Amino acid sequence: MAATSVTQADSHPKARLVYPKLTIPFILLILCFAAWGSAANLTDVLVGVFRNIFDMSNFQSALVQFAYYGAYFSLAIPAALINRRYGYKTGVLTGLGLAALGGLLFIPASRLLQYSFFLLALFVLAAGLSILETSANPFVIAMGPERSATQRLNLAQAFNPVGANIGVLLGAVLILPNITSEAKKTIMGPAELRRTQESDLSLVLGPYLGIASVLILIWLLIAFRKMSTPAEEVQGEGSSGALGRLWRNRHYRYGVAAQFFNVAAQVCSWTFTIQYAQDVVGVPTEHSGWYLQASLILFLFSRFLMTYLLGKFRPTLLLALMGALGVVLCGIAMFSLNMVGLYAVVGISLSLSLMFPTIYGVALQGMGEDTKFGAAGLVMAILGGALLPMVHGRVMDQVGAALAYAVPGACLALVTCYALFDLRTNRGGGQLVAEGAHH
Amino acid sequence: MSKGQYRVGHRRSRLIPVLGAVVVSLLLAGCGKDKPQVTVGLITKQETNPFFVTMREVAQKTAGEDNVKLLTATGKSDVDNASQVAAIENMTARGAKGILITPADSTAIVPAIEKARRAGLIVIALDTPTQPGSAVDALYATDNRKAGELIGRYAKAKAAGSDPKIAMLDLAPGITSGQLRHDGFLSGFGIGPGDPEIVGSVNTEGNKVKARAGMAQLLKAHPDINVVYTVNEPAAFGAADALKAAGKSDRDVVLVSVDGGCDAIKKGIRPGIIDATAQQYPENMANKGVEAIAAAARGGPKPSGYLDTGVELITDAPVKGLPSKNEAFGVRNCWGKRP
Numbered sequence: 001m002a003a004t005s006v007t008q009a010d011s012h013p014k015a016r017l018v019y020p021k022l023t024i025p026f027i028l029l030i031l032c033f034a035a036w037g038s039a040a041n042l043t044d045v046l047v048g049v050f051r052n053i054f055d056m057s058n059f060q061s062a063l064v065q066f067a068y069y070g071a072y073f074s075l076a077i078p079a080a081l082i083n084r085r086y087g088y089k090t091g092v093l094t095g096l097g098l099a100a101l102g103g104l105l106f107i108p109a110s111r112l113l114q115y116s117f118f119l120l121a122l123f124v125l126a127a128g129l130s131i132l133e134t135s136a137n138p139f140v141i142a143m144g145p146e147r148s149a150t151q152r153l154n155l156a157q158a159f160n161p162v163g164a165n166i167g168v169l170l171g172a173v174l175i176l177p178n179i180t181s182e183a184k185k186t187i188m189g190p191a192e193l194r195r196t197q198e199s200d201l202s203l204v205l206g207p208y209l210g211i212a213s214v215l216i217l218i219w220l221l222i223a224f225r226k227m228s229t230p231a232e233e234v235q236g237e238g239s240s241g242a243l244g245r246l247w248r249n250r251h252y253r254y255g256v257a258a259q260f261f262n263v264a265a266q267v268c269s270w271t272f273t274i275q276y277a278q279d280v281v282g283v284p285t286e287h288s289g290w291y292l293q294a295s296l297i298l299f300l301f302s303r304f305l306m307t308y309l310l311g312k313f314r315p316t317l318l319l320a321l322m323g324a325l326g327v328v329l330c331g332i333a334m335f336s337l338n339m340v341g342l343y344a345v346v347g348i349s350l351s352l353s354l355m356f357p358t359i360y361g362v363a364l365q366g367m368g369e370d371t372k373f374g375a376a377g378l379v380m381a382i383l384g385g386a387l388l389p390m391v392h393g394r395v396m397d398q399v400g401a402a403l404a405y406a407v408p409g410a411c412l413a414l415v416t417c418y419a420l421f422d423l424r425t426n427r428g429g430g431q432l433v434a435e436g437a438h439h
Numbered sequence: 440m441s442k443g444q445y446r447v448g449h450r451r452s453r454l455i456p457v458l459g460a461v462v463v464s465l466l467l468a469g470c471g472k473d474k475p476q477v478t479v480g481l482i483t484k485q486e487t488n489p490f491f492v493t494m495r496e497v498a499q500k501t502a503g504e505d506n507v508k509l510l511t512a513t514g515k516s517d518v519d520n521a522s523q524v525a526a527i528e529n530m531t532a533r534g535a536k537g538i539l540i541t542p543a544d545s546t547a548i549v550p551a552i553e554k555a556r557r558a559g560l561i562v563i564a565l566d567t568p569t570q571p572g573s574a575v576d577a578l579y580a581t582d583n584r585k586a587g588e589l590i591g592r593y594a595k596a597k598a599a600g601s602d603p604k605i606a607m608l609d610l611a612p613g614i615t616s617g618q619l620r621h622d623g624f625l626s627g628f629g630i631g632p633g634d635p636e637i638v639g640s641v642n643t644e645g646n647k648v649k650a651r652a653g654m655a656q657l658l659k660a661h662p663d664i665n666v667v668y669t670v671n672e673p674a675a676f677g678a679a680d681a682l683k684a685a686g687k688s689d690r691d692v693v694l695v696s697v698d699g700g701c702d703a704i705k706k707g708i709r710p711g712i713i714d715a716t717a718q719q720y721p722e723n724m725a726n727k728g729v730e731a732i733a734a735a736a737r738g739g740p741k742p743s744g745y746l747d748t749g750v751e752l753i754t755d756a757p758v759k760g761l762p763s764k765n766e767a768f769g770v771r772n773c774w775g776k777r778p
Contacts, residue, residue: 183720183772186749187727279767282701282777337709339778401767 017152018144025225026143026152028218030159032092032136035218036129037163038170039099039211041270041296043068043122045171045289046204047389048274052179052285053200054115058275058404062393065271067119069263069386071126076380079134088139089222095132096219099125103212110201113194118204125208128215161300168296170207172289176274178203179285242373251422255363256377258418262355264384265326265411268392269348270295272401276333279401281342291342295349302353315358316422323416326351330409337402348408355415362422384411477736479729480510480530480538484517489700489775490721491541494565498539498725507733510535520544524551537561537732539579539725545570545615561732563742565724568615577731577742579724581750583619583697584626586717589752589761590695591627593715594666596758597693601665603628606657607640608650608669608678617645617670620697624668638664643674650677658685669696672703672716679712689714699753701775708753708766715754715763721774723748 018026043064051061083091102125109117140156141149180196188196246252273292277283283291309318329351332344360378367374388407396404481498483491495511502509510533512526520543528551530538537560542548545567552562552574564575572578595603605628610617630636638661641653650669658664658681667682669675675696682692689711696703699718707713731742752761753769 181722181772182768183722183749184726186720186751187723187747278771280770282705282770282773284777285771287778337705342778 016144017148017155022143025222026140026156028222028225029092029136029140029143030156031214031218032096032132033156034159034163034166035099035211035215036133037160037165038167039125039129040068040167041164041292042167042171042207042211044267044270044292045168045175045274046122047271048278048288049171049175049179049200049204050115050118051275052182053197053204055185056115058272058393058396058401059390060115060393062271062389063119064122065267065389066386067123068126069267069382071123072130073380073383073386075127075130076134076376076382079131080376082131083135083138088135088142091131091135092139093219093223095128095130095135096215096222097128099128099132100212100215100219102126102128103208103215106205106208106212110198110205113197113201121208161296161303165293165296165300167207168289168293170210172293174207175203176289177286181285242370245370246367246374246377249367251365251425252363252367252374252377254418254421255359256381258415259356259359259363259378259381260384261388261411261414262352262359262384263382264388265348265408265415266352266355267385268389268408268411269345269352269405271389272392272396272404273345275396276345276401276405277342280337281339283342291346295346298346299349299353302350306354310354310358314423315354316362316419318354319358319362320416320419320423322351322354323412323419326412327409327416330405330412333405334403334409341402345405348412351412359415359418474506474733475737476506476508477733478508478510478533478535479732479736480512480526480533480535481725481729482511482523482526482530482538482540483513484523484541484543485515485519486513488517489702490566490698492776493774494541494721494725497722498729501726501729505730505733507729509729514543516543518543520547523548527551527555531555531558531560535560536736537563539563539565539728539732540575541566542569549574561735561741563728563731565728566721577744577746579728579731579746579748581616581719582747583616584623585747586697586719586750587620587623587625588627589623589717589750590668590697590715591624591629592761593627593752593754593758593763594624594668594693594695595628596761597714597756598666603636603666604661604664605630605637605666605668606654606661606664606678607637608643608653608667608674609640610670611642611644620670621668624695628666643670643677645671645674647673647677647680650674651680652677654678654681655684658682658687665692667692667694669694672696672698672700672707672713675703675707675713675716679707699751699769699773701770701773701777704753704766704769704773708755708769711755714756715752716769718751718753718764718769718772719774720749720772722772 047061047064050056050064051058079091079095082094102121102123105121105124106118109121137153140153144152179200185193185196270292273295274288277288277291278285306318326348329344329347333341336344363378364371364374388411392404392407395407479502481495483494485491491513499509501507510530512522512529514522523540523543527538527540538555540548540552540562542564549569552569556562556576562575563577563579566580568578568580569575607621609621625631625634639657641657643650643653650673654667654677662685667678669678675694678694682694693714694712695715696713697717697719699716703713703716708716727746727748735741751768752763753766754763755766757763
């Protein structure tokens with residue numbers, strides 16, 4: 001649950017959203033939520049763009065996601081340590097600074113024309129965003145009365161998909177339509193190819209410099225704004241034996257695995273939507289980004305629909321149905337090599353939309369004092385987003401973009417199995433743990 | 440969790456206007472075309488063939504990006520010379536600085552082109568050369584001989600270890616592009632005209648129905664045919680129909696072609712009906728053509744000579760030692776109807 005004590009009188013029937021004078025810092029943090037959404041989903045566009053610019057395999061281009069989500073995974077614990085030792089404001093500033101540095105590293109990377117430097121820049125950017133996310137969630141919760149904590153967090157998190165859509169929009173409008181076609185490159189000499197590579201990489205540089213500029217701006221506004229950080233909570237280190245208890249809890253153990261495969265399915269589906277549109281259906285490069293945009297918009301609206309349906313049906317029943325739907329859609333994508341297949345790829349986002357919060361809540365249900373520790377494991381399941389896209393890329397190199405959708409299909413099948421496991425073992429009802437509520 | 444209380448200053452944030460400025464700057468990046476406008480004409484053979492539709496679409500896109508006013512015209516068929524002559528006169532009168540043309544009749548169009556050039560226009564032939572070639576300033580076209588060579592080398596490698604019995608499904612006598620593809624194939628296969636490995640040839644005019652009939656006729660006389668050269672993809676599909684009707688599977692015969700249209704990549708290369716095709720790029724003809732005339736009109740060098748607009752071997756069953764691209768590349772770069 002949220003904070004245990006409040007220092008502000010909140011005896012009004014309706015608690016205020018944030019403490020007085022914290023409106024601007026709250027807005028700034030909301031911008032942070034949008035910023036990491038933008039960066040994360042612009043990365044989905046980058047995979048296909050780098051494949052074109054560096055003329056590389058799908059496996060090699062998927063290293064973009066390995067760098068990005070690998071950084072998120074690696075920095076989760078250091079980020080928590082920074083928050084604990086130096087406070088949330090320091091955590092937010094460290095995250096913003098590191099992420100901005102990552103954005104700025106795109107400048108030398110685009111001069112050197114080295115893919116590995118772009119991976120390094122992405123790693124630094126994602127490392128910063130990981131710290132930022134870890135700090136910003138509890139920071140937002142602590143910015144107002146306990147009673148409005150969930151509302152506050154939901155409001156802030158609502159800007160994450162908005163940012164995600166902006167990220168894809170940047171790619172769809174500023175990068176993809178202006179990338180040099182492969183047909184043009186077939187008649188270029190080495191010198192002209194290099195010039196083309198430079199100009200194409202400068203297209204990539206633009207949006208990242210824009211994101212870095214926004215992050216620096218937010219950094220300045222937060223750094224020079226006088227604000228005290230909330231007193232740090234006493235960490236639940238008294239939960240000795242938590243690891244053992246968690247491991248013995250099959251709902252939790254399988255839940256972490258399900259979350260791993262859910263994140264994997266999500267990142268795989270979105271990472272390779274553009275390639276599916278281009279390679280299988282023949283959608284021109286300049287239009288291909290719109291299908292990823294459609295996926296994210298569908299994801300966004302489905303979340304509202306699922307929120308409503310979750311109030312009507314048992315969550316794991318919905319999870320099982322949506323997982324099964326996702327498997328069917330992946331099957332259609334594999335064998336309908338036309339617009340129907342592409343619509344199926346877009347439709348996978350419908351099934352994905354309820355998975356993260358539902359698995360999160362189901363896995364942590366009834367965990368008591370182990371909830372916080374257990375939540376860390378579920379968040380770290382983001383590793384699936386780093387590893388499985390490389391598998392997807394490798395399969396795609398062997399059997400093509402369509403059949404490679406067997407990879408997210410298998411991931412979604414495993415998520416479905418988790419839902420069926422929960423339904424069969426019937427733990428009874430009870431409220432699910434909401435994402436972020438353990439902070 | 441316990442928490443403290445925030446104390447904040449009273450400064451008003453100017454965040455929104457600053458962010459607005461950043462976004463506007465980003466959106467404006469890449470704009471700002473300040474080149475003088477140039478008028479360029481594009482005359483294609485017809486509008487039903489997706490090859491020419493792609494050419495027009497790319498020319499329009501390039502024109503839009505390069506501040507070029509593009510005039511377009513097209514004939515009613517592949518042999519409609521009269522419409523092309525009228526289009527040249529019309530575009531000259533409308534102040535075009537240059538014309539890109541795919542000649543329907545390589546010889547009959549020459550007087551009209553010469554008249555336009557005397558009026559100061561630059562003329563570039565796209566895809567099809569004029570007779571004589573010197574009638575135009577430049578030719579931007581596929582190296583048809585190279586296209587033939589690529590599929591010839593591929594067919595040779597695929598047929599290795601067997602006794603090749605080759606069927607040649609040609610275009611028609613006297614058409615340069617067809618002859619160059621034919622010669623290139625023989626060269627790539629390592630044989631010459633009249634080689635005993637060639638068991639028969641038919642002229643298909645690049646037509647599916649005629650190719651099917653021609654292939655059926657050849658199969659009747661030579662049921663052991665195991666290599667089929669086709670001058671273009673409609674002919675390849677006609678040949679495939681006849682092979683199927685004769686009870687031959689895709690694995691029994693090496694079927695190669697030239698063009699790289701979207702339909703052929705998806706319905707021919709993808710299922711393995713056509714083993715390989717040499718993909719050509721009307722996109723490059725149109726794009727380079729518009730750019731060259733616009734640059735010359737703005738004081739740059741005048742286009743001249745021949746520009747190879749590129750050709751790539753597309754196959755999902757690559758052979759060792761012969762560079763090729765896969766079907767996905769073919770789909771991304773094919774010409775024709777796209778979603």
